[in-house]
Structures are given as structure tokens and as C-alpha cells.
């Protein structure tokens with residue numbers, strides 16, 4: 001078949017847009033100059049309620065995350081939530097200022113460490129002219145992991161998050177969190193069976209309230225939370241396991257049976273002993289290998305209320 005005959009003859013792009021409904025611009029009667037525009041969100045009246053959070057969420061952005069283990073300064077993807085309260089007398093926030101500030105920080109090299117995030121929230125409170133501001137940034141954190149016998153290295157990852165609130169009178173409230181994967185082997189299954197025991201992958205979720213003066217250059221909170229989860233598990237999870245490694249993790253899991261309740265209590269004990277931890281929430285969700293459902297346990301404990 002002759003190629004040229006079958007080729008469609010399309011109208012010019014402008015005609016195509018009109019074909020699909022585009023129309024010529026209408027008369028311009030309203031101001032284009034920002035200072036002459038209506039500024040609805042800054043209208044001051046009695047709007048019935050103060051709002052406890054107004055802002056933007058699900059903002060994805062490249063970030064640099066400090067890490068004391070390889071890979072050290074890792075570029076990853078942060079998902080941000082920014083907000084502030086607004087008073088009963090204020091109609092709305094200035095939405096553009098959240099991402100405007102994000103870009104300003106990105107232009108200066110955006111490292112998501114606690115000190116930078118504290119400064120970001122204080123700057124945001126001032127930029128918004130509100131009494132407070134808060135942010136949450138969630139990101140995948142990568143860390144190299146050596147196999148227990150052969151030392152073969154591979155890459156593991158855990159979901160991490162940082163929450164910073166700044167209030168112009170009360171100062172900072174800082175929470176950090178991590179969701180780590182572990183191995184648990186069931187104590188009851190081991191006790192009642194002639195041999196073997198069912199085991200599964202566990203999801204440990206830890207969120208702590210940090211002392212605002214925590215020095216991230218000395219200790220990486222991500223490593224502290226990962227160690228609190230893994231060191232109390234039946235066994236750790238590895239990306240590369242040869243047979244000698246697999247023998248070790250299999251026997252280690254059998255020698256350290258754990259219910260979800262045991263996991264939560266043991267992790268809580270470690271967090272209780274850490275001075276920089278003021279409050280903690282720990283949850284363990286086991287994807288049971290003998291059920292279609294999960295087993296869960298959790299604890300929330302505030303050391304400041306003791």
C-alpha cells in the first residue's frame with residue numbers, strides 16, 4: 001500500500017483546538033496587577049471557627065537525607081505536608097507561600113535534617129504571619145546491610161518520617177518515626193510443636209517525641225529506631241543471604257521466639273532507657289504465615305507524665 005495515500009491530513013494545531021472547543025480570549029475587565037486584585041484569603045471577618053490545620057499535602061520533592069551509614073548523604077524523594085492554624089477572624093491562608101518556601105530552601109541545597117526542618121517551620125510561621133507552622137516529611141531511607149556470616153553487602157530500606165511543629169510562644173515539638181521490617185517466630189508454636197515453629201515478617205512502627213536539643217550529628221535517630229526494632233526481634237532481615245547466613249538467621253529466630261506483645265514491650269524498654277526520647281508509640285503488625293489476618297499489639301507511653 002502506498003504510504004503517502006494512507007497518511008492522515010490533519011488541520012493545523014490551532015484549528016484542532018477550536019474543533020475540540022477552544023474559544024478566542026474574551027474581554028479583560030479585572031486587574032492583572034497583583035496589588036489591585038481582590039485578596040479574598042486575607043479578608044478579615046468573624047468566620048465562626050479557628051482552624052487547627054490549613055495548608056498543603058502530598059507535595060513530592062527531591063531531598064537529601066543525612067545518614068551515618070552508607071549511603072551517607074542520600075538523595076531520595078520526600079512527601080511533604082505543611083500547615084498552620086488560622087484564627088477565627090481569618091478567611092484563608094496564603095497557599096502559595098508553602099511551596100514558595102520549599103523552593104527557596106531547595107535553591108540553597110535542601111538537606112532534611114532536624115536543624116534545617118526546625119528553621120523551616122520557624123521561617124514558615126513568619127512567612128505566613130500565623131502563630132505557628134508545622135511540617136511532616138516522609139521518605140524511604142536506604143541503609144547497607146551485611147550478611148551475618150559471609151558479610152555479603154546489600155541494600156535495605158525503611159520508611160522514615162520527621163514531624164516538626166513550631167509555635168511562636170511554645171517553641172518546638174519534634175517527632176520522628178520509622179517503619180522497620182523484622183522476623184518473628186511464634187513462642188507458642190515452638191512450645192507445643194515436636195519440631196519447627198511458624199514465623200513471619202513483622203512490621204514495627206515506632207514514633208517518638210524527641211528532645212528538641214537532640215544532636216543529630218552525634219546520633220542518627222533513624223539508626224536508633226531501627227536498632228530498637230531489630231535488636232529485639234527473632235531475627236533481622238537481610239538483602240543477601242548465602243547458605244551459611246541462612247543457617248544463622250534460621251537458628252537465631254528459633255532461639256528468640258517473640259509474640260507481637262513481646263516485641264512491643266521489649267522495644268518500649270529500649271526507648272524508655274533513651275534520655276532523648278520523651279514519649280513513644282510502638283506498634284507491631286505481624287503478617288501471620290498461618291492466617292489470612294495479621295496479629296497486632298501497640299503501646300503509647302509518655303515519660304513526661306510519670
Ligand SMILES: Nc1nc2c(ncn2[C@@H]2O[C@H](COP(=O)(O)OP(=O)(O)OP(=O)(O)O)[C@@H](O)[C@H]2O)c(=O)[nH]1
Nearest residue numbers: 034039040041042054091092093094095096097098
Ligand atoms: N486559602 C486558600 N487558597 C486557595 C485554596 N485553593 C486555592 N487557593 C489559591 O491559592 C492561591 C495563592 O494564594 P496566595 O498565596 O495568598 O497568593 P497571593 O496572595 O498572590 O500571594 P501572597 O502575596 O504571598 O499573599 C490563591 O489564588 C488561592 O485562590 C484554598 O482552598 N484556600
